[in-house]
Amino acid sequence: MKKREPISTGSEWTFELIQKYDAEIARVAEHYGLDTYPNQIEVITSEQMMDAYSSVGMPLNYNHWSYGKQFVSTEQQYRRGQMGLAYEIVINSDPCISYLMEENTMTMQALVIAHACYGHNSFFKGNYLFRTWTDASAIIDYLLFAKNYIAKCEERHGLEAVEQVLDACHALMNYGVNRYQRPQPITPDEEKARQAEREEYVQRHINQLWNTIPKKDEEEVIQESRFPSDPEENLLYFVEKNAPLLESWQRELVRIVRKIAQYFYPQRQTQVMNEGWACFWHYTILHHLHDEGLVTDGFIMEFLHSHTSVVYQPPFDAPYFNGINPYALGYGMMQDIRRICENPTDEDREWFPDIAGSNWNDTIQDAMRNYKDESFILQFLSPNIIRELKLFTIDDDSRSNTLQISAIHNSSGYQRVRENLAAQYNIGNREPNIQVYNVNVRGDRSLTLRHYIHNGQPLGDSTLEVLKHLHVLWGFDIHLESATPEGTVQKSYHCPLQPETAVAE
Amino acid sequence: MSYIIDRRLNAKKKSTVNRQRFLRRYKAHIKRSVEEAVNSRSITDINQGSEISIPSKDVSEPVFHHGNGGFRQRVFPGNKEFVVGDEIERPQGGGGGGAGEGSASNQGEGEDDFTFQINQEEFLDFMFEDLELPYMIKKQLRDATSFETRRAGFTNVGSPDKLNVVRSLRSAQARRIALSGKERREIRVLKKELSQLQTMLPDDDAALKITDIEAQIEALQKRIKRMPFIDEFDLKYNNLIRTPVPSSKAMMLCIMDVSGSMTQSIKDIAKRFFILLYLFLNRNYKQIELVFVRHHTHAKEVDEQEFFYSRETGGTIVSSALNLSADIIRDRYPSNDWNIYVAQASDGDNWDGDSHICRQVLQEQILPLAQYFAYIEITTGPPQNLWLEYQQIQQQFEESFAMHNITEAADIYPVFRKLFEKKE
Numbered sequence: 001m002k003k004r005e006p007i008s009t010g011s012e013w014t015f016e017l018i019q020k021y022d023a024e025i026a027r028v029a030e031h032y033g034l035d036t037y038p039n040q041i042e043v044i045t046s047e048q049m050m051d052a053y054s055s056v057g058m059p060l061n062y063n064h065w066s067y068g069k070q071f072v073s074t075e076q077q078y079r080r081g082q083m084g085l086a087y088e089i090v091i092n093s094d095p096c097i098s099y100l101m102e103e104n105t106m107t108m109q110a111l112v113i114a115h116a117c118y119g120h121n122s123f124f125k126g127n128y129l130f131r132t133w134t135d136a137s138a139i140i141d142y143l144l145f146a147k148n149y150i151a152k153c154e155e156r157h158g159l160e161a162v163e164q165v166l167d168a169c170h171a172l173m174n175y176g177v178n179r180y181q182r183p184q185p186i187t188p189d190e191e192k193a194r195q196a197e198r199e200e201y202v203q204r205h206i207n208q209l210w211n212t213i214p215k216k217d218e219e220e221v222i223q224e225s226r227f228p229s230d231p232e233e234n235l236l237y238f239v240e241k242n243a244p245l246l247e248s249w250q251r252e253l254v255r256i257v258r259k260i261a262q263y264f265y266p267q268r269q270t271q272v273m274n275e276g277w278a279c280f281w282h283y284t285i286l287h288h289l290h291d292e293g294l295v296t297d298g299f300i301m302e303f304l305h306s307h308t309s310v311v312y313q314p315p316f317d318a319p320y321f322n323g324i325n326p327y328a329l330g331y332g333m334m335q336d337i338r339r340i341c342e343n344p345t346d347e348d349r350e351w352f353p354d355i356a357g358s359n360w361n362d363t364i365q366d367a368m369r370n371y372k373d374e375s376f377i378l379q380f381l382s383p384n385i386i387r388e389l390k391l392f393t394i395d396d397d398s399r400s401n402t403l404q405i406s407a408i409h410n411s412s413g414y415q416r417v418r419e420n421l422a423a424q425y426n427i428g429n430r431e432p433n434i435q436v437y438n439v440n441v442r443g444d445r446s447l448t449l450r451h452y453i454h455n456g457q458p459l460g461d462s463t464l465e466v467l468k469h470l471h472v473l474w475g476f477d478i479h480l481e482s483a484t485p486e487g488t489v490q491k492s493y494h495c496p497l498q499p500e501t502a503v504a505e
Numbered sequence: 506m507s508y509i510i511d512r513r514l515n516a517k518k519k520s521t522v523n524r525q526r527f528l529r530r531y532k533a534h535i536k537r538s539v540e541e542a543v544n545s546r547s548i549t550d551i552n553q554g555s556e557i558s559i560p561s562k563d564v565s566e567p568v569f570h571h572g573n574g575g576f577r578q579r580v581f582p583g584n585k586e587f588v589v590g591d592e593i594e595r596p597q598g599g600g601g602g603g604a605g606e607g608s609a610s611n612q613g614e615g616e617d618d619f620t621f622q623i624n625q626e627e628f629l630d631f632m633f634e635d636l637e638l639p640y641m642i643k644k645q646l647r648d649a650t651s652f653e654t655r656r657a658g659f660t661n662v663g664s665p666d667k668l669n670v671v672r673s674l675r676s677a678q679a680r681r682i683a684l685s686g687k688e689r690r691e692i693r694v695l696k697k698e699l700s701q702l703q704t705m706l707p708d709d710d711a712a713l714k715i716t717d718i719e720a721q722i723e724a725l726q727k728r729i730k731r732m733p734f735i736d737e738f739d740l741k742y743n744n745l746i747r748t749p750v751p752s753s754k755a756m757m758l759c760i761m762d763v764s765g766s767m768t769q770s771i772k773d774i775a776k777r778f779f780i781l782l783y784l785f786l787n788r789n790y791k792q793i794e795l796v797f798v799r800h801h802t803h804a805k806e807v808d809e810q811e812f813f814y815s816r817e818t819g820g821t822i823v824s825s826a827l828n829l830s831a832d833i834i835r836d837r838y839p840s841n842d843w844n845i846y847v848a849q850a851s852d853g854d855n856w857d858g859d860s861h862i863c864r865q866v867l868q869e870q871i872l873p874l875a876q877y878f879a880y881i882e883i884t885t886g887p888p889q890n891l892w893l894e895y896q897q898i899q900q901q902f903e904e905s906f907a908m909h910n911i912t913e914a915a916d917i918y919p920v921f922r923k924l925f926e927k928k929e
Contacts, residue, residue: 015509022507039507048512051519066566068527071520072621076556079622095508102513117507163526171567315583324582392584394593398574402592408584421580432569456575465567 003293011302013106018043021110024294025118028285032361034122037136038095041117045102049089050074052099056264057089059097060143062150062256064166087306090116092124092267094136107302110295114285119278126369127273129266139263145191146256153249165250168469169236169257174431176236176258177265199248231435231450235470236261238436244445245475254473269372269427276330277368279311280338283331313389324421332385333376337364340382347383378422383414393420398456432459437481446477453484458491467495528627534559535623539631543781543918554625558618633785636925640876640905641753641844652747663742672741680739685729692725755844755876756794757786758830761812762851764801764821771883774914775850776813778881781921782848783809796833800826802856806833823855823891824862831870840874847875853882853889860894867895872902879924880908 007020022041029036044052054071055061087108091097098116100109124130154162169176232238236258240251267274290300313328314321340348341360349356355363367380385391386409393407393416407413407420423429437450447470451459459482471478480493528535538557546553587593623631659672695718702718705711759779763772786793797812798804801819804826826849834845855863872878882892888910899906909920 015511018509019507022509026507041507041509042512043510044512044515048515048519054520054523063522063526065523065526065530068520068523068525069564069619071524072527073619076621099512159526167566174568313582315585316581317583317585321583324580389582390584391580391582392587393578393580395576395578396595397576399576401595403595405587405589405591405593406578408587408589410589413589417580420578423578424580430571432571434569453575455577457571457577458574460570460572462565462567463569466569469567 005293006296006299007294008106009296009298011105011107013104013109015043017106018100018109018113021106022113022117024289025110025114025285028288029114029118029122029281031288032281032284033365034118034281035125036096036118036121037093037125039117039121040095040097041100041113042097043100043102046078049086049099049101050078052089053086057091058143059091059140060147062143062147062166063154064170065163066167066170088112088116090120091139092120092130092134092136092263093139096121096124096136105302107299108306110299111282111286111303111306114282115278118285119281120274122281123270123274123277123368126365127266127270127372128370129270129372133266134263142191142259146260149195149252149256153253157249162253164472165253166257168472169254171466171469172235172239172473173257173261175434176234176261178234178237178262195252199252226438227441228436228439231437233433233435234258235434235436235449239470239473242439243474246473250473266372269374269425272326272330272333272373272425273368273371273376274330275327276332276334277364279307279327279331280334280364283307283335315390329377329385329389332388333380333382334364336382336385337367337380339384345384351382352380373425374422377425378418381418381421383409383411386414386417391417391421393417429454432457434480444477445475446479447474449478449480451480451482453482453490458482459493463493464495464497467493471495528623531559531564532631534563536631536634539628540918542628543632544915553628554623555628556620556622558620561619564619629784629788633789635927636785636789636922637927638755638757638786638790638844638846638877638925639928641755653750654745655748657744657746659741660744661738661741663744667742667745669741669743673735673739676741677735677739680736681732681734685732688725688729692722695722695725753844754792754794754842755790755846756796756838757782758796758798758833758845758847759783759812760798760800760804760826760830760847760849760851762801762821762823762826762849763799763815763818764852764854765818766821766854767818767852767883771852774883774911774917775881777914777917778850778911778921779848780813781917785921785925794838798826798829798833800829804829821854821856822859823851824859824866827863827866827871831866834871834874845875847871847878849878849880851880851882851891852884853891854884855889855891857890860890863891864894864898867898868901872898872905876905878902878906880906881911881920881924882908883911885912 007024008017018041022039050071052059053074054067056067061067087101087104089099096117098112098121100112104112124134124136130136150162150166228238236254239246240254240258243251243254246254286295286300286303289295290297311325311328311331313325313332337355338360340352340356341358341363344352344356367376371379390409392405392409392413395404395406397404407416409417433452433454434449435452436447438448440446440448449470459480463480467478467480478495481489482491482493483489535557538559539555542555659669699715699718699722702711702715706715759782761775761779767775783795786795795809797807797809799807799812799815799817800823801817802822802825803819806829807815830847834840838845867878880895882889892908892910895906895908899908907924909923911917911920
């Protein structure tokens, strides 16, 4: 390959240089077949970066004290030098917005462009979860709608009243997603038009549900069945549609939080893949540029320096160990897939007969499109990576006094480590499974939730606090029962407080 | 094609609103932190910003999560010597390998307090919130010297620069409508007639009448048109009046004992108290005169530099300071013009036989003129003779006389708040 002149040699960036780098990176990305939304690259200051941090990375968001809390803590840590700010933030929108910090050197800007504007961007556009669950073209408009709507509510009903509802919704945010049902795409015009309609309809619908006009005796019998007839996993949805006392603006707030939770739901499930994918591509693209002579050796050294620190995995006993680094795991796996495709060993042929020796780019594109963290690990975590990271499984059974090592990186352990690690990324395992079980429609209108105990893990200590929040929304008594798989209730929580009862077995 | 946008000049501080909401929500906590900070600081940096700590559990946002217990399997990196079947001790305290990964609260904050920074402005806001100089009265309404210009409706006369265009045009329109009422009524009647006649067409009689009526209408409309569009008496002017502003002038007399019996730590406490007072007054009252008096056997009026930093010392005669104060008030601050406040700090150790003189001076010369007199006695021992004398005064001047005992630096701020809290 004929070497070309480097684009730049210094470390200072200018807008012209960013443009040139972006053009070259775009060319290489296209060469590798990355399909992206158009990019909108915004250069911001570190203060603006902190602002962006504290509103969950979104360019605009409604006002809430918890974002202020996030902000002061970010500010504090940054000032004390305990934490560097991220080099970039990228937003799943169309066009895809990425923030570059002005403090970055030219190399870092190029790295960020490759990482965010082409790596993450193509992931957002390609991955099936994002394709199903989020609507990149509408999110910014929706956030604007939400911000204005909430500001209007604050004017009309007072800060406290709005804050109370938002606090309650935030506590239940993780339970505001439909896991299996495709939500309807949201467009802002539709949203506004339908909102008024919804207000009226919902109010009427609820009145029917809570209609207290006595019915004939024969109908009473049917009422014995539970409401909802099947447990509902989306607590916020259930509240929005059925809470008896909420006013229509409060329902709209619940809906806004729910919609935003839904938008972020895919991100929570694809962290390893998303970061791995972006790291893989910034590595590949920048090396490609280096091979062409477009970037200098100094550039590549500086790049490698930050790249290696990003994808470093500290061992479990290191003082700064903080769980498995998704960048390290994801990047390692992506590179490993390429290796398996290009230079498969006998072991790889045995473990991955389908992909060993295939076209690497097709294979990782396919992986990016059709998997989430859990299934990605279950499918692609190779013995090679397990050995590299020296992964091992610890069994923690509260009934025994010691922890037990149940699998390590050896031939008998690979399969188990892989399954355990995959399970660890299953949101269903991470969060307690809590669903709406019953509403006492004819009686005291109390709402009963059921916690389906998984592996004997009890609920944490903030459970009652969350129930208080739910109580604010529902307006009548809340009960929560922790039930074993056999269906016996082990423990129940109540709000307002009744003596906590442990059902003896 | 990518768009590259320079956003650096866009608004910063987007989070200000959220930050303020956060501060508002945790006001009680922050106040407590501020109080601690005030007590533990050296005199010179008492008015800096501060680091605020709030227990993490108070700021946490609850979510459903798994507690400890049950069976779970976790994968960790970096195995060194473990083989299958090894048993290891459960790490204590749930940290490290215990809870954390997997549960929803692995934010890395752990048991630490939630800490953040507030700036000087905010710090002082919290420090002096809900404090005021008690019983401040607006004095001197008569022979006021300061005026304020206020808008007071509209007038018919005035200088052209105060012309109110909207009002003027509105009144012109009103006049035109009012004066043309008769003509317009006639036009309406004629028009109705006209339309009736038009239905009868073709008819010679009617046609004749129509031209006649049309001529009448035209004449009336001409008359309306002749009405002036705007007239002299339509003009309205913004009216500005000068209102006397009641002055709420206030002066604070700071009296500090610097006698030999005051040890270094007592002086330090006294100075801290006065610095707090000084900050508070400077911040919350724009126009206040401060007079500093320090005394041992002799009292002397000094400037603030000398008040806080001079090292001169001697025996104790408290009445010297009170006499000087009474003179200052009488000569320079007539009580019908001024709200007079006095703050006195001492260790209460006075020359025998002087304390009852102090009481007399207070009762007869100072308290009748003062809005509020605050005495703090800084001593760890039993109350001194000055305290006992002052106690008698307190019964007499329950409202305007307050006294408190300070034993250590930590008392200063609470006492200060008590002295100057808002009284309903």
